[in-house]
Amino acid sequence: MADPTPQDVRDFIAAGLPCEHLDVQGDGRHFFATIVSEQFAGLPRVRRHQAVYAALGDRMRAQIHALSMKTLTPAEHAAAAVVAAAPAPASGAHHPT
Secondary structure (H helix, E strand, O other), X not given: OOOOOHHHHHHHHHHHOOOOEEEEEEOOOEEEEEEEOHHHOOOOHHHHHHHHHHHHOOHHHHOOOEEEEEEEXXXXXXXXXXXXXXXXXXXXXXXXX
8 A cells, every 4th residue: 555645635634624724744654634624623632633543544554654633613714823023123223221
């Protein structure tokens, strides 16, 4: 059985979990996924990851050696995007004392 591609893993997750945003990177054995789903609302991280593993089913044991993931609700994803877009403080700025 050929190793799955990042697109395969993306398709596997999307088939079992409604996602607003889904990005998967990897090398065929080790993958990193950013998964944004309203289904994660109110769930702790462990339950979110369990939902992704459930979407992957037996593929997690048979085809995917390792999967790291960031699981966010749409609101958390939007907040993270705002923080990432915020300008960094100027270096060397002088503060009056």
